Amino acid sequence: MSKRIVKSYCRACGKKTNSEVLAENQESHRDEYRCDISYQILQCLGCDTKSFRKVFEDIEAAYPTYDDEWEVPEEITVYPKAVEGHREIDDIWNLPEIVRVIYSEILMALREEAKVLAGLGLRAAVEAVCNDLQIPGRSLEVRINRLSTAGYISKNDSERLHGIRFMGNDAAHDIKKPKDEALSVALQIVEHLIASVYILEKKAQGTIDTTISKYEVFERIISEKLEDFSEGDEYPIAKYLGKDTRRVKEAISTLEQELINKITLGDYSRLSIGKVDTFQNSPQQLQHFIVENV
Known part of the structure; x- marks a missing residue:
């Protein structure tokens, strides 16, 4: 018996592929509605992904064609439903729960073509990221701007996120259904x-040397570097950082001042504040720090 092959959308391949019909059950209705x-x-012949497909042939709505034949309209639904032409983010389980839940519900709304809810969800996703990163602000407009000034996203990214804010506001206040193209771009x-805030950040750590502007990352690297020094050593931050000084060049004064504040408040005990002096013919005096035995 030859295989029956049909064209069907594959959620794994992200496009219509040739699929084999593994099993089929047909029903014919000729009573109240024909x-x-x-x-x-189905099984995709490209990646072996299985799916379930329902084909509804509306005989009542059939119409004649130019070839003196009849065209029968079909309504095809494939399960699990997918957002056609879209590939979901990999490893979503590594995202913070608040972000993962909202992202999953956006995709659920899009699969069911609940476009107003999807517009609301996209706005909520931006709020969820701000909540997770503890970005303050009395409005989402302020929080998006602060995402940029805090260095999480670029100025261009923040401008695009304001578009998401407008879409969400229209969906919430005017019950305005976003257009398909707008939803696709917004997604x-x-x-x-x-990806920028969570996925690429995680992949970059330990893989490539990026610039450092966040104090938490700066403190972690300092702590790692101190393993190569002895108690009582007294040097400027650049000596402890070594080659990694280039990674903090643009933010060194701000990061060093925050380190001093942490030491003064007793929130960082690996170093204590030392003298202010030149170091190895430096053109200016530098703040020194003393390695403590912790």
């Missing part, structure tokens, strides 16, 4: 935000 319904189990913008 229609044929096929229930099929890409939100996924870019998630």
Whole structure:
């Protein structure tokens, strides 16, 4: 028996592929409303992904064509439903729960074509990222701007996120259904935000040397570097950082001042504040720090 092959959307391949019909059950209705319904189990011939497909043939709505034949309209639904042409973010379980839940619900709304809810969800995703990063602000407008000034996203990214804010506001206040193209672009913008803040950040750590502007990262690297020094050593921060000084060049004064504040408040005990002096013919005097035995 030859295989029956149909074209069907594959959620794994992200496009229509040739799929084999592994099993099929057909129903014909000729009573109150004439229609044929096929229930099929499919397997993608490209990646072996399984899916379930329902084909509804509306005989009542059939119409003649130019070839003196009849065209029967079909309504095809594939399960699990997918957002056609879209590839979901990998490893979403590594995202913070608040972000992961909102992102998953956005995709659920898009699969069911609940466009107003999807517009609301995209706005909520931006709020969720701000909440997770503890970005303050009395409004989402302020918080988006602070995402940029805090260094999490670029100025261009923040401008695009304001577009998400406008879309969400329209969906919430005017019950305005976003257009398909707008939703597609908005989803890409939100996924870019998630990737930039969480996924690429995690992949970059320990893989490539990036610039450092966040104090938490600066403190962690300092603590790692101190393992190569002895108690009582007294040097400027650049000596402890070594080659990694280039990574903090743009923010060194701000990061060093925050380190001093942490030491003064007793929140960082690996170093104590030392003298202010020149070091190895430096053109200016530098703040020194003393290694403590912790």
